[in-house]
Amino acid sequence: MTTRRVELDQDTVERDLMKLVLTLIELLRQLMERQALRRVDQGDLSEEQEERIGLTLMLLADRMAELRDRYGFEPGDLNLDLGPLGPLLPPADR
Amino acid sequence: MNGNADAAAGLLYLYAVARDTDLPGRHLTPSPHHPRPVTGVAGEPVELVRHLDLVGVAGRVPAADFDEEPLHxxxxxxxxLATVAHRHQAVIEAASSAAATGVLPLRLATVYRDEESLRRMLRARHEALxxxxxxxxxxxxxGVKVYTLPGPEKEERTTPAPSASGGVGRAYLRRRGAERRADEHRARQADDAVRQIHTALAASxxxxxxxxxxxxxxxTHPGHNLLNASYLVRRDDDSAFTAEVRAQVERAPAWGLMVELTGPWVPYSFAATTTGPADGTDDR
Structure with a gap:
C-alpha cells in the first residue's frame, strides 16, 4: 500500500507502546489472579499466603487502573486482536 | 492478456446466473419495457450471456481495474470496494426482481477473460448451477445478529473492609472469585440462550x-456479537420466520441479549458455497 501515510508522531508512538506494555501486564495480572483463585478454591494455600497474594493482586489492579487513567485508556482498550484466534484477553473481563 | 479479440474490450464481470427463460433480451433492464440497461460496477451496461438453459448476468469491465493484479x-x-460492492448488489437486486424464479448471486469480482470462458464455466458447472x-x-x-446488552455498571472498586475471617487481601480474593463466577454464569446463560434462539429460528x-x-x-454496537447467522427461508414461510424472530426479540432482554434482524436479501450466503471459484479470476 502506497497511499497510507506513515505518522511518526512522538506522542502516538509512546501511547501505542504504553498500550502494548499495559496490555501484556494486564494479561499477566489476569493469569495470576486466575491461578490464585483456583488455588484458593482447591484450598492448598495457608491463610497468610492467601492474604499476601490477595493484597498483591489488589495493589496490582489499583496500579493498573491508575496507569490506564493516566494514559486515557478504557479497560476494553487493553487488548490485542489476534485475528482468527480472537482477542488476547476475554472481552468482558475487568 | 492472451491477445484474442475480446481482450481489447476488457474482462467479463459476472454478477449472477439465472434461468435462460427468466431474463429476456440482450441486456438487463429495470423492467421489461424499460429502454435503458442497468449499469454495473464500471458504469457499463449489464449484458445477458446465454448458454444452454442458463444466462449469465455480466458486464464488460476494464482490465486496468479488474485484472488480477490491479484488482488486488x-x-x-x-x-x-464500497462503491463496487454497492453497485454489485444493485445489479443483483435488479436481476433478482426481474427473474421470476430467482437468481444465483456471485461473490464480488468474479471475472472471466471473455464470453467463451464464461460459457465454458456455465457448461462445466451446469449441473451444480x-x-x-x-x-x-x-x-x-x-440475517440475524445477537448481541449482549451492556451490563449494569459495576460500582467502583473500593478497598474491601477486613472481615472477621481475614484481612483485606483475602476479602479481595473472595470478591474477585465471586465476580468471576458470576461472569462465567452469565456467559454460560448467554450461550444457552443463543443456542435456543438459533435452534428456534433454524426450525422455520x-x-x-x-x-x-x-x-x-x-x-457500532455497545455489546458483544455472540451470533451472526444467515437463514435461508422460503417466501411462503416468511411470515412464520419473522414472527419467530419477533418472539425472540421480545424474549432476549430477559437474557441480557439483543436480537437484530436484517433482510430480506438475495440469498448470498447460500449461493457462495455452490457457485464460482474461490478466487476472483478463473478459467483463463
Whole structure:
C-alpha cells in the first residue's frame, strides 16, 4: 500500500507502546489472579499466603487502573486482536 | 492478456446466473419495457450471456481495474470496494426482481477473460448451477445478529473492609472469585440462550449459515456479537420466520441479549458455497 501515510508522531508512538506494555501486564495480572483463585478454591494455600497474594493482586489492579487513567485508556482498550484466534484477553473481563 | 479479440474490450464481470427463460433480451433492464440497461460496477451496461438453459448476468469491465493484479490493489482501497460492492448488489437486486424464479448471486469480482470462458464455466458447472437455482428458487435470506446488552455498571472498586475471617487481601480474593463466577454464569446463560434462539429460528428455515461473530471494536454496537447467522427461508414461510424472530426479540432482554434482524436479501450466503471459484479470476 502506497497511499497510507506513515505518522511518526512522538506522542502516538509512546501511547501505542504504553498500550502494548499495559496490555501484556494486564494479561499477566489476569493469569495470576486466575491461578490464585483456583488455588484458593482447591484450598492448598495457608491463610497468610492467601492474604499476601490477595493484597498483591489488589495493589496490582489499583496500579493498573491508575496507569490506564493516566494514559486515557478504557479497560476494553487493553487488548490485542489476534485475528482468527480472537482477542488476547476475554472481552468482558475487568 | 492472451491477445484474442475480446481482450481489447476488457474482462467479463459476472454478477449472477439465472434461468435462460427468466431474463429476456440482450441486456438487463429495470423492467421489461424499460429502454435503458442497468449499469454495473464500471458504469457499463449489464449484458445477458446465454448458454444452454442458463444466462449469465455480466458486464464488460476494464482490465486496468479488474485484472488480477490491479484488482488486488483495489481490494485494499475501502472507498473503491464500497462503491463496487454497492453497485454489485444493485445489479443483483435488479436481476433478482426481474427473474421470476430467482437468481444465483456471485461473490464480488468474479471475472472471466471473455464470453467463451464464461460459457465454458456455465457448461462445466451446469449441473451444480441448476441444482443451486432450484434450491434457492423462492427463497430469501435473513440475517440475524445477537448481541449482549451492556451490563449494569459495576460500582467502583473500593478497598474491601477486613472481615472477621481475614484481612483485606483475602476479602479481595473472595470478591474477585465471586465476580468471576458470576461472569462465567452469565456467559454460560448467554450461550444457552443463543443456542435456543438459533435452534428456534433454524426450525422455520431451509438452511442456516453461521458467520464469524463481528469484532466488537469494528462494530457500532455497545455489546458483544455472540451470533451472526444467515437463514435461508422460503417466501411462503416468511411470515412464520419473522414472527419467530419477533418472539425472540421480545424474549432476549430477559437474557441480557439483543436480537437484530436484517433482510430480506438475495440469498448470498447460500449461493457462495455452490457457485464460482474461490478466487476472483478463473478459467483463463
Amino acid at each position: 490493489r483495489h481490494l485494499e482501497d475501502l472507498d473503491w 441448476t441444482a443451486a437455482l432450484g434450491r434457492l428458487d423462492g427463497t430469501v435470506e435473513w 428455515a431451509e438452511d442456516t449459515h453461521l458467520h464469524a461473530p463481528q469484532n466488537s471494536r469494528l462494530s
